[in-house]
Amino acid sequence: MRIMDQNKEKKVVEDEIDEILQVIKIIYGYDFTEYSKASVRRRLNNFMIMNDIQDLNVLKRQVSGDDQVFRDLLESLTVTVTEMFRDPDLYLALREKVLPTLDTWPFIRIWHAGCSTGEEVYSMAILLKEEGLLHKARIYATDINSKALSEAKKGETNISLMKDYTRNYIQAGGKSNFSEYYTVKGNKVYWDPSLAKNITFSLHNLVSDKSFNEFNLIICRNVMIYFNRNLQNKVTKLFKDSLTLFGYLVLGNKESMFLSSEADFFETIDKHEKIFQRVK
Amino acid sequence: MDVNFPVPIVVVVHRMKNNNSSTADILQYRSKVHIHEALDKTEVLPGKIYIAPADYHLLIDDQLILHMDCSAPLNYSRPSIDIFFESVAYSLGKSAAGILLTGANSDGANGLAKMKKAGCVTVVEDPETAEFNAMPLAATKLFKPDFVCPANEIIDLILSVQKDE
Numbered sequence: 001m002r003i004m005d006q007n008k009e010k011k012v013v014e015d016e017i018d019e020i021l022q023v024i025k026i027i028y029g030y031d032f033t034e035y036s037k038a039s040v041r042r043r044l045n046n047f048m049i050m051n052d053i054q055d056l057n058v059l060k061r062q063v064s065g066d067d068q069v070f071r072d073l074l075e076s077l078t079v080t081v082t083e084m085f086r087d088p089d090l091y092l093a094l095r096e097k098v099l100p101t102l103d104t105w106p107f108i109r110i111w112h113a114g115c116s117t118g119e120e121v122y123s124m125a126i127l128l129k130e131e132g133l134l135h136k137a138r139i140y141a142t143d144i145n146s147k148a149l150s151e152a153k154k155g156e157t158n159i160s161l162m163k164d165y166t167r168n169y170i171q172a173g174g175k176s177n178f179s180e181y182y183t184v185k186g187n188k189v190y191w192d193p194s195l196a197k198n199i200t201f202s203l204h205n206l207v208s209d210k211s212f213n214e215f216n217l218i219i220c221r222n223v224m225i226y227f228n229r230n231l232q233n234k235v236t237k238l239f240k241d242s243l244t245l246f247g248y249l250v251l252g253n254k255e256s257m258f259l260s261s262e263a264d265f266f267e268t269i270d271k272h273e274k275i276f277q278r279v280k
Numbered sequence: 281m282d283v284n285f286p287v288p289i290v291v292v293v294h295r296m297k298n299n300n301s302s303t304a305d306i307l308q309y310r311s312k313v314h315i316h317e318a319l320d321k322t323e324v325l326p327g328k329i330y331i332a333p334a335d336y337h338l339l340i341d342d343q344l345i346l347h348m349d350c351s352a353p354l355n356y357s358r359p360s361i362d363i364f365f366e367s368v369a370y371s372l373g374k375s376a377a378g379i380l381l382t383g384a385n386s387d388g389a390n391g392l393a394k395m396k397k398a399g400c401v402t403v404v405e406d407p408e409t410a411e412f413n414a415m416p417l418a419a420t421k422l423f424k425p426d427f428v429c430p431a432n433e434i435i436d437l438i439l440s441v442q443k444d445e
Contacts, residue, residue, distance in 0.1 A: 010370075038339040038347045038367060081350050225320045225336075225348040232321070254333045254348050256319045 016056035017041060023064050024073075030144075031207050032077060034231035040077070047076045078145040080222060082116045083164065084157070085123045087221075087253055088171035093273040095173055098248050099131050102216055108137040111215045111242065113206060114223030115141035118152025123172075124219070125195040130175045134198065140213065142204030153201050155191045162189060206235050211242040218243060221252035233261040240265050243278045250275050286441065288324035288344065291315075292364050294357055294383070295334035307331065320348040332359045339367040357387045365391025374399035377441075379434060380425075381405045383415025393423040403427040403434055 017040065018033070025031045032040060044059070051072070053059050062069045085091055102108045108128075112121050121141040128134040143149050157165075162178075169178045182189045204212070206223070218239050224232045239249050240262050249266065251274040257263050266276040291307070308315045311329075316322070318330045324344045332338045337349040338359050354360040361380070365388060368376045378395040380388045382405055396402045402425040407413035409430040420428060427437060 036339075036341075036347045038341045038371070039349055041370070042339065042349065042363075042367070043351075079351075081352055222348075222350045225350065229321055252320075252348075254319050254336055256321065258319075259321065 013056065016060070017044065020044070020056060020060045020063060023060055024070065027064060028070055028074075029208075030074065030205070034207065034228050034234075035077075035226055036228050039226045043077050044073075047073055050076075075145065075147055078143075079148065080114065080116045080145075082119045082222075083161070083168065084119045085165065085168035085172040085174075086120065087273070088168050088173075090250070090253065090273045090275075091123065091127055091172035093270045093275060094127060094250075095131060097269055098217065098250075098275060099127075099133060101246070101248075103131075103133060105216055106136065108133060108217065109213060109215045110137060110139045110217045110219070111213070112139065112141040113204070113218060113220040113239070115143050115152060115201070116145070116148045118148075118155070118201070119157070120219065120221065121152065121199055121201075122155070122191050122195055123169075125199060126169075126174075126181050127172070129195065134195075137198055139199045140215075141199055141201045143201075144203070144205045146203060149201050149203060155193070155196050157189050157191075159184060159187045159189050206238065207231065211238055213242065214244050214247075215242055216244055216247045217250070218247070219250040221250065221255075223252075224255060225252065229259065236260050236262045240278060245278060245280075247278050248275060249278065285327045287326050289329045290318070290324060290332065290338070290340070290346070290364070291329060292332040292338060292359050292361050294359070294361075294385075294387070318346050320346070322346045332364065334359070337363045339363070340371050342371045344372075355385060355387050357385065360391075361388035362391035365395050369394040369398035369400060372400075377401035377403065379403040379405075379438075380416055380419050381431070381434075382410035382412045384412045385414055386418035388415055389418035389422045392419050392425065396423055396425065401426050403429070403437060405434060406430045 021032045025033060048059055053062065063073060110124065112124065115121050118141060121139060124139065125134060128137050141152065166178045181192050181195065220239065224235060227235065243249060248269065251257070253272060253274050255274055257266060257276055265278055265280050267279045269275040269277050313329055316328055316330045318332055318338065322330065322345070324330055324346060335358055337351060339347040339349055341347065354363055365378055368378065376395065378392050378400055380392050392402050392404070404416045404419045404425040406428050407417040407420060410416050419425060429437070
């Protein structure tokens with residue numbers, strides 16, 4: 001681990017990391033200062049190793065002076081890994097506990113905050129289609145990472161992943177043949193374009209950007225794990241303010257509302273799958 | 281029931297994803313002590329045992345707060361023992377101890393070596409008596425742990441901490 005191998009005092013290293021984050025904030029306008037330090041440190045370290053950067057001072061100079069280095073660093077600070085129907089039990093819980101209520105609204109506005117390369121969004125579209133709700137759903141999928149977003153917009157995936165994805169789909173309570181939702185060409189799989197009809201992908205930064213609509217369902221899984229607790233509170237408040245009364249918030253299943261400043265506004269609908277409902 | 285133990289214990293095992301309950305349940309069944317499933321930003325407390333969830337990497341900071349991470353598996357492992365041990369070494373240094381037990385791959389050896397370098401007490405299960413020796417062997421080949429002993433002696437070692445504190 002490069003950061004640790006430096007024979008510097010830990011305090012010095014921590015200060016250097018803070019300096020880099022300040023540089024990024026001031027020059028490029030991205031604020032990572034409230035991300036989890038442990039996470040940031042790990043990602044910076046991996047970036048340095050992959051790009052053969054000797055130490056944090058060199059990194060700071062390169063980031064300040066070179067747009068491309070910053071863009072690459074931004075990419076690696078914000079990349080997340082996702083898959084179709086990840087945590088199939090969540091989709092079972094959504095089918096059972098959330099979708100019936102969503103059906104009572106004339107339009108269903110859904111926000112996938114931190115949609116990464118889109119797998120979760122296409123999974124949701126498939127779920128809604130099977131439950132007869134896709135036609136009245138408007139899905140907004142946002143992410144801070146523009147490379148991930150352009151991948152998401154392509155609506156494709158690799159055939160090598162389909163065995164796992166099919167298994168996930170079945171465990172998630174899939175009612176059809178998974179193959180009905182895609183076509184295969186070579187080693188690429190293309191999701192049925194009708195799934196994407198009601199999906200809008202756009203850039204959005206949870207740290208800096210405001211609420212942009214009122215939603216019935218907000219899904220933000222494995223995004224806030226990269227934030228420190230203060231930022232988690234701020235973003236949860238953003239979500240609460242973006243939810244209609246009795247709308248739902250879904251977090252990753254290893255996340256918690258327990259210590260959240262917004263906990264009182266929510267009732268727990270499913271404590272394992274971290275489904276919450278705004279009740280005030 | 282939690283034990284009267286002066287420090288928190290965090291357990292990282294390779295678990296099948298979507299099978300979150302099984303490993304924790306098995307451990308729980310065999311343990312009188314309550315095993316807490318770690319959640320993001322859980323603060324680990326003395327006398328409690330925590331288990332890392334499947335399919336996330338685990339980090340710890342100097343406030344003893346656990347952070348989850350969803351990046352790619354390392355050595356096909358997520359959670360990666362290396363990643364956790366590295367994090368312990370950096371954040372906690374001498375005030376932590378690492379124990380590496382039986383396992384089928386070499387995950388953990390590098391991380392434990394870093395813990396040793398940071399001044400942590402390092403314990404490895406004796407490869408001769410371990411059920412799967414790949415993991416402890418990778419460690420003993422890489423560096424010299426403070427203790428290499430069979431599983432039952434590791435238990436004695438842990439219990440002796442309780443008395444000394």
